Amino acid sequence: METDATKTVKEIVLAMPASTEVFERLGIDYCCGGDKPLEEACRAAGRPVEDVLRSLEAAKTATHARAGNTDWSHESLANLMNHIVERHHTFCRQEVARLESLLTKVSEKHGMNHPELSRLKSLFSGMSKELLMHLVKEEQTLFPYIARMEEAVTQGMPFPRPPFGTVQNPVQMMVLEHDNAGAALHQMRQLSGDYRVPPDACNSYQALYEGLKSFESDMHQHIHLENNLLFPRAVAMEDAAAAAEERAGK
Numbered sequence: 315m316e317t318d319a320t321k322t323v324k325e326i327v328l329a330m331p332a333s334t335e336v337f338e339r340l341g342i343d344y345c346c347g348g349d350k351p352l353e354e355a356c357r358a359a360g361r362p363v364e365d366v367l368r369s370l371e372a373a374k375t376a377t378h379a380r381a382g383n384t385d386w387s388h389e390s391l392a393n394l395m396n397h398i399v400e401r402h403h404t405f406c407r408q409e410v411a412r413l414e415s416l417l418t419k420v421s422e423k424h425g426m427n428h429p430e431l432s433r434l435k436s437l438f439s440g441m442s443k444e445l446l447m448h449l450v451k452e453e454q455t456l457f458p459y460i461a462r463m464e465e466a467v468t469q470g471m472p473f474p475r476p477p478f479g480t481v482q483n484p485v486q487m488m489v490l491e492h493d494n495a496g497a498a499l500h501q502m503r504q505l506s507g508d509y510r511v512p513p514d515a516c517n518s519y520q521a522l523y524e525g526l527k528s529f530e531s532d533m534h535q536h537i538h539l540e541n542n543l544l545f546p547r548a549v550a551m552e553d554a555a556a557a558a559e560e561r562a563g564k
Contacts (some may be wrong), residue, residue: 319363323355324348324542326370331385334538336369338531345537346496386543391464391551394544395457402536403449409529410442416522424519428512430505437505438526441498448491456484460548463555473555481552485545492537499530 323344326333337344342359356363386394417438421431459481462474478484503509509523 319353319356319367320351322349322351326352327538328387328542330370330374331387332373333370334535336366336373338534340366340369342366343496343534345534345541346493348538348542386539391544391547392461394539395460398536398539398544399453399457402532402539403453405532406445406449406529406536409525409532410446413438413522413525413529414442416518416525420516420519420522423516424514427514434502434505434526437498437502441495444491445495448488448495451484452488456481456488460544463548463551467551467555473559481548485549489541489545492541495533496537499533502526503530 323337323342327337327344327348334344336342340359340361342355342361343350347355347358350358352366353363356366384397386397389397417431417435421435425431455478459474459476463481465471466473506523506526509527511520511523515523
């Protein structure tokens, strides 16, 4: 696919997974805001579109020489969900516990001189509570159902009836919760001045900001895999099965 500014960010990411690294580095939203044309997304991030296009072309060239990258758009939904759980859900749970402890420690030591830390702590706490429940809903309800759907399709078995009417219902809820997390992460970056460490920062302060940046980056990739790959494919699979059943019933 030719990369140009009229394509949406989502289209570019789906055609070239390595572009997520470029977008992450340049602060361009490729998960929750992936439906925007590249030109619009560049304006929102304050990046000249010509520079972004050059960076994307460089990433495309480098990708051809790089081995080991998995194109999740061609993997089974089961493999994709296993990857999401093992890589991103595990990371999320581990980092929530670590970063909450760091936020408490740094806020107690530096909160007097840096009142933004209190707001950061509150935002992260609210976001993490919703995220941890979000992971449970995916792992215990949505992902198992998608796995049963895919198994039915591949094995020629009767299509399972969802307990939630249609798979689109929990998908819409998960996307909404992704939007909430994305909004919180954006506010946290703004409050911290793009995670610029102040001159009086101790090692824990530095570790906190590095950890929050890594957490944000991982969440962007996590949300991209679900919003742009897993969920659309699951909805399309359900729609195709429903259409096949309707044809068979005529």
